[in-house]
Amino acid sequence: MQRFKLTIEYDGRPYVGWQRQENGPSVQAAIEEACRAFTHGEDIRVMGSGRTDAGVHALGQVAHLDLERDMTADGLQGALNHHLRREPISIVAVEAVSEEFNARFSAVKRHYIYKILNRRAPASFQKGLMWHVKPLLDHEAMHEAAQLLIGQHDFTTFRHVRCQAKSPVKTMDYLSIERVGEEVHIHAGARSFLHHQIRSITGTLKMVGEGNWSASDVKAALDARDRSRLGLNAPPDGLYFRKVEFET
Amino acid sequence: MQRFKLTIEYDGRPYVGWQRQENGPSVQAAIEEACRAFTHGEDIRVMGSGRTDAGVHALGQVAHLDLERDMTADGLQGALNHHLRREPISIVAVEAVSEEFNARFSAVKRHYIYKILNRRAPASFQKGLMWHVKPLLDHEAMHEAAQLLIGQHDFTTFRHVRCQAKSPVKTMDYLSIERVGEEVHIHAGARSFLHHQIRSITGTLKMVGEGNWSASDVKAALDARDRSRLGLNAPPDGLYFRKVEFET
Numbered sequence: 001m002q003r004f005k006l007t008i009e010y011d012g013r014p015y016v017g018w019q020r021q022e023n024g025p026s027v028q029a030a031i032e033e034a035c036r037a038f039t040h041g042e043d044i045r046v047m048g049s050g051r052t053d054a055g056v057h058a059l060g061q062v063a064h065l066d067l068e069r070d071m072t073a074d075g076l077q078g079a080l081n082h083h084l085r086r087e088p089i090s091i092v093a094v095e096a097v098s099e100e101f102n103a104r105f106s107a108v109k110r111h112y113i114y115k116i117l118n119r120r121a122p123a124s125f126q127k128g129l130m131w132h133v134k135p136l137l138d139h140e141a142m143h144e145a146a147q148l149l150i151g152q153h154d155f156t157t158f159r160h161v162r163c164q165a166k167s168p169v170k171t172m173d174y175l176s177i178e179r180v181g182e183e184v185h186i187h188a189g190a191r192s193f194l195h196h197q198i199r200s201i202t203g204t205l206k207m208v209g210e211g212n213w214s215a216s217d218v219k220a221a222l223d224a225r226d227r228s229r230l231g232l233n234a235p236p237d238g239l240y241f242r243k244v245e246f247e248t
Numbered sequence: 249m250q251r252f253k254l255t256i257e258y259d260g261r262p263y264v265g266w267q268r269q270e271n272g273p274s275v276q277a278a279i280e281e282a283c284r285a286f287t288h289g290e291d292i293r294v295m296g297s298g299r300t301d302a303g304v305h306a307l308g309q310v311a312h313l314d315l316e317r318d319m320t321a322d323g324l325q326g327a328l329n330h331h332l333r334r335e336p337i338s339i340v341a342v343e344a345v346s347e348e349f350n351a352r353f354s355a356v357k358r359h360y361i362y363k364i365l366n367r368r369a370p371a372s373f374q375k376g377l378m379w380h381v382k383p384l385l386d387h388e389a390m391h392e393a394a395q396l397l398i399g400q401h402d403f404t405t406f407r408h409v410r411c412q413a414k415s416p417v418k419t420m421d422y423l424s425i426e427r428v429g430e431e432v433h434i435h436a437g438a439r440s441f442l443h444h445q446i447r448s449i450t451g452t453l454k455m456v457g458e459g460n461w462s463a464s465d466v467k468a469a470l471d472a473r474d475r476s477r478l479g480l481n482a483p484p485d486g487l488y489f490r491k492v493e494f495e496t
Contacts, residue, residue, distance in 0.1 A: 009372045057373070081370050090372040122329050124257045124338040125305070129373070 003066050004076055005097045006031075006046070011088035012057040012236065013128045019051045027052075027089060031063070034083035039069065049103045049244045050110055053196075055128065055236035059113075060092075060243040064103040072096075101246070109173065109245040110193065114186040114202045115238040118179075130183065131202075131238040137209030139184050143177040145208045145215035146186075149201060149222065150175060155194055156225040158204070163195035168225070170194060177205065184209070198239060203232030251314050252324055253345045254279075254294070259336035260305040260484065261376045267299045275300075275309075275337060282331035283313065290316070297351045297492040298358055301444075303376065303484035307361075308340075308491040312351040320344075349494070357421065357493040358441065362434040362450045363486040366427075378431065379450075379486040385457030387432050391425040393456045393463035394434075397449060397470065398423060403442055404473040406452070411443035416473070418442060425453065432457070446487060451480030 008031070016024035020032070028046055035044040049062040067076070077094040084091070100106070117123050117130040118137050126132070149158075149172050156168040173189040186205065188198050204221065207213040213231055221229045256275070264272035268280070276294055283292040297310040315324070325342040332339070348354070365371050365378040366385050374380070397406075397420050404416040421437040434453065436446050452469065455461040461479055469477045 009369070011373045077369070085370065088372045088375060090369045092367070092369040119340070121257070121325070121338045121340040122333065124336045125259045125377070127336060 001066050001068055001099075002071070003064055003097050003099050003101060004073060005095045005101060005103065006063045006065065006080070006091055007093040008058060008061040008063060009090045009092050010058050010061065011129075012052060012055050014088065015054065017052055017054045017056065018048050018058075018061065027058075027061075028063075030084060030087050030089055031080065031091075034080050035065065037083040038079040039067075042068070047103050049107045050193075050241055052239075052241050053236050056239045056241065057129070058241040060111075061241050062103045062107070062244040062246075064097065064101060066099075103244075106246045107192075107244050108247050109189060109191055110241070111187070111189045111243040111245075112193070112198050113240045113242050114188070114198055114234065115240065116184040116186070116202075116206070117182060117238075118184045119182045128237050131206075131235055133184075133206060133209075135210050137184050137206065138211065139177050139179045139209060141211075141215070142184070142186075142205045142209045145213075145218045146175040146177055146201070146205055148215060148219050153222060154225050155197055155222070157221050157227060157229050158197050158200035159194040159227065160196035160200075161227055165192075165194050168194065170197070175201070196233060199234040199236065200230055202234035202238070204230065206234065207231040249314050249316055249347075250319070251312055251345050251347050251349060252321060253343045253349060253351065254311045254313065254328070254339055255341040256296075256306060256309040256311060257338045257340050258306050258309065259377075260300060260303050262336065263302065265300055265302045265304065266296050266306075266309065275306075276311075278332060278335050278337055279311070279328065279339075282328050285331040286327040287315075287317065295351050297355045298441075298489055300487075300489050301484050304487045304489065305377070306489040308359075309489050310351045310355070310492040310494075312345065312349060314347075351492075354494045355440075355492050356495050357437060357439055358489070359435070359437045359491040359493075360441070360446050361488045361490050362436070362446055362482065363488065364432040364434070364450075364454070365430060365486075366432045367430045376485050379454075379483055381432075381454060381457075383458050385427075385432050385454065386459065387425050387427045387457060389459075389463070390432070390434075390453045390457045393461075393466045394423040394425055394449070394453055396463060396467050401470060402473050403445055403470070405469050405475060405477050406445050406448035407442040407475065408444035408448075409475055413440075413442050416442065418445070423449070444481060447482040447484065448478055450482035450486070452478065454482065455479040 073094040321342040
């Protein structure tokens, strides 16, 4: 048996999310179907580093799978991409790894980016790929307020009510906001995140960028540890799972 | 009567092209329909700076239209974008201009960009938005060969057989090739282009980038003034009408 590490890029628009679900097509199910196709019926489980929600995208999701048959990393990449050719999913890298490697449990840092299209004119190409916000955002004020969320905090305010994590305490390694032409990008990194944490933070920072909330409003909302104090939850459209780092 | 200049961004994938045609939806027809909606039935003609083909995109197509009713540029932009909200078309700027202005005949320079996704892994987000080329392209060799096409030439080799331009002689102002991460971008500028000229040049430069053609093969093909000597015609997917400059 050989374990492989897959790096995966996908457009989340047509999917109910990464995870296999009863109610619609998922990225995990599409890749498991592709495995079934080239192995002529084997049930192969694909485990991801993170569960992205419906409509959330990935530039560098990582997953692992185990193969009984003898196959090179290149051969596996070609076979998967061939069977995924009708899906907006691309296996961008495949690597043979030891059985110690686990996409979920060996991950030590996860990086996300949230893209806001910040202009008066509506989206064209960017529909479903960015959050369209019309008023000009003060990205410097957003960045400043974001620094209050760095480090270890109880993020109950910034957590979905159905989040399954045992503890609401997480450590945010960095949270940086930059303007790139008509876009505002929010970069976030942590060992792991709560359900909806980045979208909740993004919605709140948008209120800061519009001048409706101050940095101290963000601090008060964090300190309240109360979901009802959340400013705003951003839509999934602009969120990308960018990269995963593993223990070495 | 007031004339307005529109700057338009669109995803060309769902359209038969810019121009109104019998055989399917066009960008021009969608904008004319939006005009009909907010004027409650007036027939308003929208004239573009260039006719993009089926599947070709625009970052800065320009068009003009004349309005009888009293409306500000901002009001027109809002009304058009409201009625275009289900289309991947965005009116990014509107400006009131004199009747001397003509989107087609006042244009003195047109800029295009052609995007190649140059990696082994297939496209995900980029499907229909870039041309996927697997072998690593030598973009420096492509740039060097491209310089042979700068200036005034008879571009018969690089012209669609049904091109309606009176003369095959055009003046290429610049043709630059750069690598941007996994992408290779071809930048082209001229007063005007022949039908399929950029796609024909792109296909030929791709053969150079793969090492199958030399710069002197490109020169020989140009000098032959013979469409059958064309290396390859690139698909519409990667082509974007980027910007138009007008006489002042």
